[in-house]
Amino acid sequence: MIWSDVLLEPIDPAAVLDRVGDPRDGAVVLFLGIVRNANEGRPVSGMEYDGYIEMAREQLAAIAGEAAERAGSDRVAVAHRLGALDIGEVSVAIAASTPHRAEAFDAARHVIEEIKKRLPVWKREHYLDREAAWLDGRLPAAAASR
């Protein structure tokens, strides 16, 4: 089962991991994106994720489907969180399982790279000095097929 969701609640990585796996599979890869305590040398106190949630859900489902197709496996699961996150909280969890390891690494990597390119989500860093700024992001390639 390919599974994806965009959530406002905390992500449970173990639950995402549990959505993949199959007796055919010899490899599982889990990727977690975490809010870290600094960006380009500036101390960060937290991160606020804004998103176009309905479209983000559709894009994330499409990305997961593409990753599954590349991997030849329907065992791909991904959750992305929105809202205000503290340092150390999980912003994204991606799991993939495949018979051989190369495909599982590739699937997880594909999902996070495509998220960075086209998921309609934005983040505002909050700094220790109480300022905040929307982070520079990537202009998604306009593509009617997506």
Next chain:
Amino acid sequence: MIWSDVLLEPIDPAAVLDRVGDPRDGAVVLFLGIVRNANEGRPVSGMEYDGYIEMAREQLAAIAGEAAERAGSDRVAVAHRLGALDIGEVSVAIAASTPHRAEAFDAARHVIEEIKKRLPVWKREHYLDREAAWLDGRLPAAAASR
């Protein structure tokens, strides 16, 4: 803390995952190697792992140290299991966390590739028809420096 071990008991992936992570880190990768139900089309009922355990522990510690050096992170953890495993059981768990994602993927991948090249471990597949065979493996490159 770089951590590694070769165990005879079941591996708890969550415990391996918990050994990595740091407020500096924005990325975590967990890789699990799992006993799968077939190999080259032949149904498998289980896998028996033999190992030169003392040397395997030393090699695994060396591999984890190399991965950490490549990644610029001391958050690398790896456990390899020996003994008789059923389908679906975890034979190896590798976790790495780093500030940015490329290094975490690279560290986890490095560890599993080096395990396949040089960890003194052997596996015997048990087939559904009750035969068993030691799997063809890779001749480790003789290297006095290792």
Next chain:
Amino acid sequence: MEVTVLLFAAHRELAGSGSTVVSLPEGATAGALLETLRGRGGGWTQLPARSAVAVNRRYATADTVLREGDEVALIPPVAGG
């Protein structure tokens, strides 16, 4: 015709609103919509002259022709993960 426009992140702060309804002539494109918004004055003028857009939750281009009732989102450079 009327379309609904959604704004996010820095765009929302410039516009002072997360959504607005815009009246456009039939056959107007997403690019024409963006020009109409920028012509409203105030913070709207600071919207970028070129922006990624989504029409009904799919990425589209400045040339995409809009229809009555479309949901058009201006998509600032994305930064998820």
Next chain:
Amino acid sequence: MEVTVLLFAAHRELAGSGSTVVSLPEGATAGALLETLRGRGGGWTQLPARSAVAVNRRYATADTVLREGDEVALIPPVAGG
């Protein structure tokens, strides 16, 4: 001098044993040890003429000179993970 030899996986099955002690002349190499083992007859002759070896738990080569008390392991092609 005497060295301890460890055997694993298919090698252990050929030898019928996981370890053995071998007497060798001073200065003997790991390669010479392997020849000595293969000369024992029976399943020992089926040990490969070339094998990876570890001396005191480190990979070594056929040229590595052994010393009294060394722990020498024949390492079949590995298959971990």
